[in-house]
Amino acid sequence: MGEREADQLLVERVQAGDKQAFGLLVAKYQRRLLRLVSRLVKDQAEAEDVAQEAFIKAYRALANFRGDSAFYTWLYRIGINTAKNWLIANGRRVPTSTDVDSEEAESYGENDLLHDTDTPERLLMSKQVGEVVNQAMAGLPDELRTAITLREIDGLSYEEISAVMECPIGTVRSRIFRAREAIALKLRPLLDTGPDRRW
Amino acid sequence: MKNEFSRMLDGDLDPHATAPVFEAIKGDAELRRTWSDYQTIGSALRHEGNLGCDLTLRVMTALADEPTILAPKLRTERSWQRPLAALAASAAGVAVVSWIAFGANDFASSTRATTVAQLQPSTSNGGIKPAAQRDIQEYLLAHQFNAPTSRPQGGTQNIRMVSASGQGGR
Numbered sequence: 357m358g359e360r361e362a363d364q365l366l367v368e369r370v371q372a373g374d375k376q377a378f379g380l381l382v383a384k385y386q387r388r389l390l391r392l393v394s395r396l397v398k399d400q401a402e403a404e405d406v407a408q409e410a411f412i413k414a415y416r417a418l419a420n421f422r423g424d425s426a427f428y429t430w431l432y433r434i435g436i437n438t439a440k441n442w443l444i445a446n447g448r449r450v451p452t453s454t455d456v457d458s459e460e461a462e463s464y465g466e467n468d469l470l471h472d473t474d475t476p477e478r479l480l481m482s483k484q485v486g487e488v489v490n491q492a493m494a495g496l497p498d499e500l501r502t503a504i505t506l507r508e509i510d511g512l513s514y515e516e517i518s519a520v521m522e523c524p525i526g527t528v529r530s531r532i533f534r535a536r537e538a539i540a541l542k543l544r545p546l547l548d549t550g551p552d553r554r555w
Numbered sequence: 556m557k558n559e560f561s562r563m564l565d566g567d568l569d570p571h572a573t574a575p576v577f578e579a580i581k582g583d584a585e586l587r588r589t590w591s592d593y594q595t596i597g598s599a600l601r602h603e604g605n606l607g608c609d610l611t612l613r614v615m616t617a618l619a620d621e622p623t624i625l626a627p628k629l630r631t632e633r634s635w636q637r638p639l640a641a642l643a644a645s646a647a648g649v650a651v652v653s654w655i656a657f658g659a660n661d662f663a664s665s666t667r668a669t670t671v672a673q674l675q676p677s678t679s680n681g682g683i684k685p686a687a688q689r690d691i692q693e694y695l696l697a698h699q700f701n702a703p704t705s706r707p708q709g710g711t712q713n714i715r716m717v718s719a720s721g722q723g724g725r
Contacts, residue, residue, distance in 0.1 A: 362566035419626035481607025
């Protein structure tokens, strides 16, 4: 089961009346959607409002989502349309379709951090989260660090990681889980005191 | 349960094994936080930015008053159904075409045999005068020509009639 199928499972849960499953999708895609919206709506507070509205629109339209495209592709289209409508409603210039498209939305780089127009409090929080994660990564045993890097940064499947690291797939599962837990343990005190109340 | 969470996040958990995980999430805020933490770790490692922002609670609070979605589940076609249906359709098609082609041919050939038999000059005419016999022959040929059959209508009929009529010395 790939990422698309995993998302489809969440979608089907929501379609079956499980509203909490939509929260898992929001938690998963909020940053990517916010980054996309921020390219159109420059003010961060407004971008957050637009991203929230896009998620609500997506929830309302989810009954008609049949999985013909990946969930995130569908969500990004809603995000772009919501942002463009917001710009029109507020008398701003709407970029042409070549300025922002879903393919561009999928790519990201170091420069994206420069577009972060967050409040000083959020910027500090963002920086601290990055530092804690980096420190926690540095403190991990090599095999755990390699496993989670191959998964989260390189996007390899468990089977591929198993082949690269020459270990059973069960070991890959265990290493990735242990790495996540070790980092989360360091991260939680910071996230629990962040500016946003947690879900 | 957190181990299953980690696997589900990576799409490694079997679909049938996800149901208990979803049920556990419903009543456990700690598990929901774990899911968010894992997502934040991934976002931080990929330098996605906006790490200090969490919209989940805002969105879910806004959705609290929204009606719950109850969409009918798609009827998923089983993998073996499609080739079987195609095979059955092909077989039915072949059967219909065969019946039309061979069944019609049999009928046509039997009709043709009858016609040929009728066209044979009889050695014993049963006492019918040759002139009367020619009239009957022409009548039968004209009847054959105008009768609705599956044979193609065209010049062959006329040729045959002329040929048969010519036997009588005309």
